[in-house]
Amino acid sequence: MEFNKGFNSDFDEKKPFDSVNIEPASQQSSNRRSFTTIAGLLLIVAGILGIFNWIQFFLLDAITIESFIDISQIQVINPSITYEQLLGFLQTCAIIGIIISVFPILGGLLAIKKKLYYITIATSIIGLFSIGIMFSSSILSLIGLVLLILSRQNFQ
Numbered sequence: 001m002e003f004n005k006g007f008n009s010d011f012d013e014k015k016p017f018d019s020v021n022i023e024p025a026s027q028q029s030s031n032r033r034s035f036t037t038i039a040g041l042l043l044i045v046a047g048i049l050g051i052f053n054w055i056q057f058f059l060l061d062a063i064t065i066e067s068f069i070d071i072s073q074i075q076v077i078n079p080s081i082t083y084e085q086l087l088g089f090l091q092t093c094a095i096i097g098i099i100i101s102v103f104p105i106l107g108g109l110l111a112i113k114k115k116l117y118y119i120t121i122a123t124s125i126i127g128l129f130s131i132g133i134m135f136s137s138s139i140l141s142l143i144g145l146v147l148l149i150l151s152r153q154n155f156q
Contacts, residue, residue, distance in 0.1 A: 036111050036154050039147035043108030043124055046140035050101030050130030053137070058094035062087050101130040104141055111148060117155035121148055 062083045074081055107123025110116050127141030 035147045035151035036114050039124075039144040039151070040108040040111030042140045042144040042147070043104040043111060043127060045108075046127050046130060046132060046137040046144065047101050047103070047105035047108065049132040049140070050104065050127075050137040051098055053131065053133050054094045054097035054101060057090050057097070060087060060090060065090070097130065100126060101132075101137065103127060104130060104137070104144075108144070111144070114155050117148075117152060120155070121145065124148055 065083050065087055069086065071081065071083060071086065074086070103123040104127030107120045107127060110120040110123070124141055124145040127144070128138050130137040130141065132138060132140075
């Protein structure tokens with residue numbers, strides 16, 4: 001006596017997975033490898049934008065500062081400050097900014113070569129302080145940092 005005669009069960013049939021889209025492992029690893037290249041390019045662009053921004057500050061002169069900054073507000077805090085002293089302060093900040101902006105370029109080159117992971121991460125973190133035009137360098141360095149963290153296994 002057959003109990004299942006004429007009974008069609010869905011469990012007995014083997015259906016292919018039509019709706020499941022699984023990427024092959026080789027495709028996933030190639031995406032991770034491209035993360036390092038993208039991160040490297042973003043860091044290089046961040047460094048160049050940062051250097052461009054700080055060079056503009058370095059090339060300011062006292063007359064330009066007079067047209068943009070009202071020194072009387074600063075003289076409330078320190079009455080003896082002059083435009084030349086303010087210019088010297090801005091140029092000192094610009095030199096420090098230019099030096100900081102070199103680090104993301106170095107990190108970008110290391111990321112493209114996929115070497116020295118921890119130094120690349122450190123240069124990307126330093127790149128967060130390069131500021132750039134409207135914080136563009138900091139944002140690009142942050143995106144590069146996230147991509148580097150995601151692609152750690154690709155470094156030698």
